[in-house]
């Protein structure tokens with residue numbers, strides 16, 4: 796208990812809200828509550844889901860080269 800960290804797959808599914816199993820969800824949440832490391836990974840994953848595209852991609856620049864405009 797507490798020794799095993801969450802996998803990227805678990806965190807990704809949690810961030811995307813696609814963990815449907817109540818026991819699994821509870822396990823992930825309780826681990827995030829107890830483990831700052833995994834909570835940190837979860838937050839950075841959530842940031843990249845929410846606003847990461849604004850930083851890592853440049854859709855506006857790309858659109859300027861769009862021949863359709």
Ligand SMILES: [Zn+2]
Nearest residue numbers: 800801830833
């Ligand atoms: Zn952990």
